Amino acid sequence: MTQRPTVGILHPGSMGAAVAACARPGAERVLWCPAGRGAATLARAEQAGLEPVGVLGDLLAQADVVLSICPPAVAEDVARSVAAHRFAGVYVEANAIAPDRMRRIAELAGTTARAVVDGAVIGSPPVGGKGTRLYVSGPEDAVSLVTELFTGSAVATPVLGKEIGQASALKLAYSSYQKASRVLAAVAFGAARAHGVDDALLDVAGKRQGSYLVETGYIAKTAARAWRWGPELDEAADMLSGAGLPDEVLRAASQTLSRWEECKDLAELTPDEALDHLTRP
Template sequence: MGAAVAACAASTGSQVLWCPTGRSAATVQRAAQAGLEPVRELGELFERAEVVLSLCPPAAAEDVARDVAGRGFAGVYVEGNAISPERSQRIADLVGRSARAVLDGSVIGSPPAGGKSTKLFLSGPSDAAKLVSAVFAGTAVSTPVLGEEVGQASALKAAYTTYQKASRVLAALSYGLAQHHGVGQALLDVAGTRQGSYLVETDYIAKAATRAWRWAPELEEAADTLIASGLPDEVMRAVASTLRRWTDAKDNSALSVEDALEMLRESS
């Protein structure tokens, strides 16, 4: 996602910097393909950049923010990770000590490549949001602005994740149960009469398994957001727990639906 979003920014003529120190060969290759300009170390990046966009696994969001804050970044910081509004506010308070502005952001959609598009929702100071929107103008990344309150973009992501990703896990469990009792096709036939049912998209079970290492932390963030909103969090915690049974499937493009279901059964 990060490389694809960065490529869209580079396509508008913006100079997009990145630091290859400590990164994998695959990451270096993606950055080169995206047209990104390497810098020797992060300090140089923060000195030269007007905008920093953070896109990383949820668990690393505050570590990244501390690194940025510790180097006195003075531009616009976009916290674009799938974290709770409360964590977004903590990061805004931290980075905002030196930054010109901090925007809350959330990415919803597929990586913007190969004809696909995505939305980078923003909330926070309007002048900073206009600057970020200009960076992506005319690209496959649209930048809807939700308001000036830090946390709104994160809340939208948590709300969307609560339904979308949990639904995929429930569909996998439903299909696995039906298949175990020899009525898998009957379930698909019934689901096929319901428009837009995830139950008929059995191929996505394997995809969900390979992404579980990212999805489980996102759903924990969604659970935190639910409880902070006065709503029960037990369902999201349970779905996150189920996703963690697929941790070893990380990025396994050869994983089959049967393999994914077997991993769930073996962990029971």
């Protein structure tokens, strides 16, 4: 790349801010818009070294590449807002959404954008020595721009192909197993606790290598993330339905997660407190 691109990150949460920070060495500037954002988002953006721009229109006018990493429920609204400002660069849709929705967003954003890239972030936020993967698919030149942007950073960018929807399908195929398994583990442990056999369950699970049942600390993490995981599992269920596969398991897991609505981002929540919330209808 002869000239480093200017990058815009939309609504930087814990993952978005960390990914945007990894783009800084390969970018001319990394911008974000603080309008309407809360104190926690402001703190994350400052820590990540992102440059504030007053209004979204100014960010989109200056950015060559825009990264959308936000809750899946608002992904289309965000893309619609970007298209309304006639963004003309490369739009990277990196949310946990079904392939059909990804294609709708590509059509929507593509009315003004030079290209749309389908992205899927899998892994923990790339901070503290951790790495993550941003799988990408889409037009070759736009995909190359994204992979070059993150070269040498903690964000690896495996290329899946040229088809919009491939990266989204991979993300939800993985999520449908990983997140539903965490929900099932919590429910199983809750049932064992209700009958006073939770220690015995841990003993049984401990004899099975890699069982989520032994990671009781993750029950609280699952509760705190339920507000994000529920809509993601709904997207995964939509993908299964579209492929002619049964979606009832993921719908049920999403409904279970809705019982943890009051636990949003509660970092100090204990597993017992999370299970207490789970038993309330």
